[in-house]
Amino acid sequence: GKGQFDHFMLKEIHTQPTSLQKTLEGRLDPEAGDIDLDIETDLSDVDSVQLVGCGTSYHAALFGASLLNRCDVPARAIRASEYDLTTGSLTDNTLFIAVTQSGETADTLSALRQVNEEGVETLAVTNVVQSTAAREADEPVYIRAGPEIGVAATKTFSSQAAVLTLLSQHLSDIVDSGVPADNLDRLVSDMAELPDAVEQVLQTSDAKRLAREYLDMNAYFFIGRGLGCSVAKEGALKFKEITYEHAEGFASGELKHGPLALVTDRTPIFAVCTDGSGKTVTNAEEAKTRGAPIVALGPSDHQIMDTADEQLYVPDRHPVCANLLANVQLQLLSYYCATELDREIDKPRNLAKSVTVE
Numbered sequence: 632g633k634g635q636f637d638h639f640m641l642k643e644i645h646t647q648p649t650s651l652q653k654t655l656e657g658r659l660d661p662e663a664g665d666i667d668l669d670i671e672t673d674l675s676d677v678d679s680v681q682l683v684g685c686g687t688s689y690h691a692a693l694f695g696a697s698l699l700n701r702c703d704v705p706a707r708a709i710r711a712s713e714y715d716l717t718t719g720s721l722t723d724n725t726l727f728i729a730v731t732q733s734g735e736t737a738d739t740l741s742a743l744r745q746v747n748e749e750g751v752e753t754l755a756v757t758n759v760v761q762s763t764a765a766r767e768a769d770e771p772v773y774i775r776a777g778p779e780i781g782v783a784a785t786k787t788f789s790s791q792a793a794v795l796t797l798l799s800q801h802l803s804d805i806v807d808s809g810v811p812a813d814n815l816d817r818l819v820s821d822m823a824e825l826p827d828a829v830e831q832v833l834q835t836s837d838a839k840r841l842a843r844e845y846l847d848m849n850a851y852f853f854i855g856r857g858l859g860c861s862v863a864k865e866g867a868l869k870f871k872e873i874t875y876e877h878a879e880g881f882a883s884g885e886l887k888h889g890p891l892a893l894v895t896d897r898t899p900i901f902a903v904c905t906d907g908s909g910k911t912v913t914n915a916e917e918a919k920t921r922g923a924p925i926v927a928l929g930p931s932d933h934q935i936m937d938t939a940d941e942q943l944y945v946p947d948r949h950p951v952c953a954n955l956l957a958n959v960q961l962q963l964l965s966y967y968c969a970t971e972l973d974r975e976i977d978k979p980r981n982l983a984k985s986v987t988v989e
């Protein structure tokens with residue numbers, strides 16, 4: 632049941648310290664600074680990766696592709712509904728990764744089946760043991776997040792991103808790109824402490840107060856760069872799903888190429904500032920000049936704080952962890968906005984937990 636929580640979604644958000652612990656169990660060795668994903672499939676010939684999924688799982692795929700690219704493993708995230716062998720970059724040495732919580736999403740299964748026909752190696756990063764994707768891929772890699780009841784995916788995004796992080800390090804060793812995983816020691820130790828850091832963010836979040844402050848706006852924009860861009864997109868998807876308000880997420884630098892025309896004092900901008908780059912700060916300043924309220928997600932000493940009207944605190948961690956923590960803040964923001972608006976949190980209108988038609 633929901634226990635002490637009003638909704639499954641809130642319960643699932645608060646379960647993340649435990650669900651992430653299960654995701655990481657036995658797969659991280661902080662003492663040795665090592666990662667052991669225990670994959671049996673022989674990946675020694677892999678020279679590039681395609682990650683395919685829908686909705687939130689697509690955003691996890693984007694997160695994974697960005698990480699792989701950071702360690703010089705060529706990787707692309709592709710929306711399953713757009714997947715087509717003729718437009719893809721599939722070769723015999725491509726690893727195909729289906730990212731799907733349920734393992735039953737028709738679009739994702741369709742892409743997996745097309746690729747299986749080609750005989751390339753396939754993995755399914757999935758939550759549901761023995762799901763169709765788990766059975767049809769060469770090997771399932773389970774995210775172990777436990778059952779998710781809320782239609783809006785929360786804890787499963789965190790666990791998917793965590794598994795794809797481990798997988799990207801595993802692959803960068805195998806592909807031997809010559810580019811070491813960036814700051815592997817810090818990554819392993821911050822990942823090991825991620826469950827505690829999530830707990831800290833849950834205990835101290837200001838999202839409920841902010842949700843009240845920014846009710847009744849015209850639109851909500853979420854911006855970020857790199858890993859932060861996938862979190863911005865995920866933040867906007869969650870927001871629109873459960874609040875029914877207009878929300879968009881995009882790369883910070885895109886703001887000035889069009890969306891800025893929509894920016895007013897009634898379009899708050901949530902800026903994911905989980906890297907040291909000043910570019911998102913500049914982009915947020917451009918929006919502030921047009922009157923937009925700026926809510927910064929980042930550590931308190933980040934330069935964005937000079938521009939920001941409000942902050943959703945994210946501790947200074949390895950970018951992988953900082954971005955997952957920013958995402959937890961955005962989950963809470965969506966949840967509290969939706970409760971203020973009296974929406975049906977666990978079963979948003981028109982949506983189903985698992986979409987079994989193409």
Ligand code: F6R
Nearest residue numbers: 686687688731732733736783784
């Ligand atoms: C968003 C959401 C959907 C799913 C998408 C894919 O909160 O739940 O966007 O992420 O339908 O579902 P799976 O991961 O089961 O393939």
